[in-house]
Amino acid sequence: MAWRALLDLLFPPQCAGCNALGAGLCDACVPRGIVRVRFPMLAVTAIGAYEGSLRTAVLALKDGRRDVAEALGRVTARLVARGSLLVPVPTTAKRRRVRGFDGVTLVARSAAQAAGARVVTALEHRSGDAQRGRSRTQRLEAHGRFACDPAGIAARRVTLFDDVCTTGSTLRDCAGAVREAGGIVEDAVVVAVTKSTASWNMPIVS
Numbered sequence: 001m002a003w004r005a006l007l008d009l010l011f012p013p014q015c016a017g018c019n020a021l022g023a024g025l026c027d028a029c030v031p032r033g034i035v036r037v038r039f040p041m042l043a044v045t046a047i048g049a050y051e052g053s054l055r056t057a058v059l060a061l062k063d064g065r066r067d068v069a070e071a072l073g074r075v076t077a078r079l080v081a082r083g084s085l086l087v088p089v090p091t092t093a094k095r096r097r098v099r100g101f102d103g104v105t106l107v108a109r110s111a112a113q114a115a116g117a118r119v120v121t122a123l124e125h126r127s128g129d130a131q132r133g134r135s136r137t138q139r140l141e142a143h144g145r146f147a148c149d150p151a152g153i154a155a156r157r158v159t160l161f162d163d164v165c166t167t168g169s170t171l172r173d174c175a176g177a178v179r180e181a182g183g184i185v186e187d188a189v190v191v192a193v194t195k196s197t198a199s200w201n202m203p204i205v206s
Helices: 002-010 052-062 066-079 093-099 103-115 136-141 169-180 195-200
Strands: 035-039 042-049 085-088 123-125 146-148 157-165 184-193
Touching: 042 052, 042 066, 042 157, 042 169, 052 066, 052 103, 052 157, 052 184, 066 103, 066 184, 085 103, 103 157, 123 169, 146 169, 157 169, 169 184
Parallel strands: 042 184, 085 157, 157 184
Antiparallel strands: 035 042, 123 146
């Protein structure tokens, strides 16, 4: 797109990790290998732990950096199976208004384009309640916060997509909503998992 080329010329993408020009996250700042953690009825795969350049990139995404969203999408694309159906975990309406876009959905679309997959925005918040700022206990106790539109996912196998897995409660809540709507979900792809979650779940690093 001509407008995007002009935007990149005026405001070139800059690595959130090291500030190098060229991409929202450069190859040198991407962790090597992947991390897998498992919850009851849900396996989660991540690029790495929520620390260092990956944490900085996620925070930049939450601040509204579209170049970082696109870069994270290209990075997570290697975790996405070709032909799969990605269902992003939605942000709250309030945060969408502040940022001007849904960061997780933008990352998912970038990943899907690179991986030959498809995105269906089937989930929505039942309320404006967000997990950010909650204690671990409060996060684990939260449930019933999402609704799922069965159109496009009923009787289909889907993969949940999110930016950070902290306790797994949001992903499990979303998985429950997808199953209630008739979808089949056993896997999730995220950008990063917190160290406490990874340690608690005895991750597989490859």
